[in-house]
Amino acid sequence: MAADDGDPTKFAAIYDSSSPSHPLLSKPSTSALDSPRRSDPESDPTQFLQISYNFGPRTFKDIPFLLLFDLLVLSTFGFGIFSIFHRNNDYGNSSSFTYDFTSSSCVKNSTFTKISDGYYWASSSVMYGMVSSSDPVFEKDLIWTLVVTLILSVPFCFSVLLLLKHYTKQIVYACLPLFVLFPIFFNVYWFVACTLSSSCSDALPLAYRILVLVFVFLIIGIIVWIIVANWHRIDLTIQIISVASDALSKNLKLFVVLPLLTLGLVVYYAPIVVFLVFxxxxxxxVPRELDGQYFCEWKEDSWVPAYYALAILTMIWSLAVMVEMQVYVISGAIAQWYFSKEDSIPKKCIRSSLRNAFGQSFGTICVxxxxxxxxxxxxxxxxNAREENTQGIVNMVLRCCANALLGALDYLNKFTINFAAITGEAYCTSAKMTYELLRRNLLSAVFVETVSTRILTGIVFVLSAAYAVATWAVLRGVSNLGIDSYVVAVLAWVLxxxxxxxxxxxxxDVIDTIYVCYAIDRDKGDVCKQEVHEVYVHLPISRSTRSSLIPNALNA
Structure with a gap:
């Protein structure tokens, strides 16, 4: 079965013009089974179309992009090492160079070298003394608060995951009022505190304070409107979050692998930053003349700006590759869980996803x-062009074309990497197959359930705000920070x-992956995870279509 799933001839069947445009939701009838066309697979290859997770061996895809990315990385490191060994140790010692009229060039004056070095060492010592003379109590409390927050974030995330898995409805309905009450509280609190404080009231007049207060209340009104407008989809969103939390709880090792990938990116960035410095x-x-006076000026080699552009481009591309690699690993692990038997979880599923991500599908991730x-x-x-208020019909047309192109690329890239992680196909093939898969099954490639993201974001805001308030209360009770306790609490909230x-x-990403797996199930007329089908079947075809989910279905 694994070999059949990876057979490209079966995937090519999707592009056949005779491919059905209706979803395969029901099992074929008896007459269909008895028909000669059904009994002969070669007569119509779409009859036995099977798209599933490719457990078999995969081939390397998108090799040109893989080679291009490797070339950029090797060039960045190669020229970076060259910059270290080719550096000029006199950089920054302009006072030790004087203009020589005989040779019409800058020559090093050894008399001022030690003085210059001593000046720089003295300046560095003074700057270090200025930096180290900051408030030690503030630094100590800030460091300890951030360390404790970082440690507590691990059990905090697991607790949130378990609560979303077992008590999704209670958590969502408990946090919904806080989406409004917390912003109102903070808005009124800062207004009153700033009014009572003489320094704050002098820096910010009453008219400006009222303007900010009204502006924040307008934002709160928009939040209330969003909640009311999407109230009919709350129950569906609750079930989607519950299903995704259950799937994520079956793959808890992702919370170890994904941070390690991020840490690996930081380690990978470290030498590039060093290369940029050197x-x-x-x-x-080189000599320079100004008002008849000659002085010496530092001039970088002509290749240095080009290397900066190369290194920055490599870093940006590497960051995007790491983000897509995380999506790939998540999709691969969740897809293996989805297509496995009810009572069995595939072993080493995350390891196989990592092997495919760094191996055969690395070129696809680079694309x-x-x-x-x-x-x-x-x-x-x-x-940026819009902010500059550039006028003209040509600029308007160009902006419209650019927005249309960006929208098309977002539409194309929505589920492509998820599908590539499942099948191991190349990027362009995965994009086309994903579009055809969703089109045949009357599903949208744009809409899954955006309300779930908004609700999860609101829950994150509520929980982190509650933690920030608790942190501020503890700091006020055990330390003498005073007004600096607000700064420490805000930084803990940000972390x-x-x-x-x-x-x-x-x-x-788990929600998106389950959506693709559900589409594959519908295409085959199969049901791998019954609890997923009971929820995702209620997703609307378009944004304007209301869900037909019965609110009491949660109590069933």
Whole structure:
């Protein structure tokens, strides 16, 4: 069965013009089974179309992009090592160089070398003394607070996952009022505190405080409107989050692998940053004339700006590749769980996903990462042009074309990497097959359930805000920070919300992967996970279609 799942001739059947355009939701009738066309697989290959997780051996895909990425990385490291050994140790010692009228060049004056070095060492000592003379109590409390927050974030994430798995309905309905009450509390609190504080009231006049207060209340009103407008989809969202949390709880090793991948990216970045620093040391002092006076000026080698562009491009592409690799690993692990038997979980599923991600499918991940980089860069250029208020019909047409292109790429890339992780196909093949798969089964490639992401984001905000308030109360009771306790509490809130945002990102990827697996099930007329079908069958075909889920289905 594994060999059949990876057979490209079966995948090619999707592109046949005779492929049915209706979902295969029901089992074939008896007459269909008895027909000669059904009994002869070669007469119509689409009759036995099977798309499932490819457990068999996979071949390398998108090799040109893999070689291009490797070439950029090797060039970055190669020229970086060259910059270290080719550096000019006189960088920064401009005072030790003087203009020689005889040779019309800058020559090093050994008399000032030691003085210059001593000056720089003295300056460094003074700067170090200024930096180290900050408040030691604030630094100590801040470091301890962040360390404790980082340690507590691990059991905190697991607790949130278990609560979402077993008590999703209670958690969501308990947090929904807090989505509004917490912002109202913080808005009123800062307004009153700033009014009572003379320094704050002097820095921010009453008119500006009222303006900020009203603006925040308008944002809160928008949040209330979003909740009311999507109230009919709350029950469906609860079930989707519950199913995704259950699937994620079956693959808890992802919370070890994914942070390690992020840590690996940081380690990978470290030498590149060092290379960028040493690249500045490649150059020489050249004479420059100003108002008839000659002095020596540092000039970088001509290749240094090009190396900066190369290194930055490599770092951006590597970041996008790491993000897509995490999605690939999540999709591979969840897909193996989905297509396994009810009572069995595949062993070493995360290891096999990592092996495929760093092996046969690495080129596919590079393509996806490159497309993400292009989309982000082009979108930043378009947004910058819009902020500059550039007038003209040509600029307007160009912006519309760019937005249409970016929307098409987002549409194309939505589930492509998830499908590639399941089948092991190349990027373009996966994109086309995903579109055809969802089209045949009347599913949307854009809409899964965006409300789930908004609710999860709101839950993260509520929990992290509650933690920040508790942190501030503890600091006020055990330390003498005073007003600095607000700063420490805010930094702890930022750290926790970043970690929980990563948790939400993982859960979103799980939801998308289960959606693709559900589409594959519908295409085959199969049911691998009954609890998934009972929930995902209620997803609307388009954003304007309301869910037909009966609210009391949760109590069934």
């Amino acid at each position: 690249a500045r040391f490649n150059g020489k002092f 996806s990462g490159l497309l993400i980089c292009i989309v982000r860069v082009v979108r930043a250029i378009v947004d 926790l919300i970043v970690i929980l945002a990563f948790f939400v990102h993982v859960l979103d």
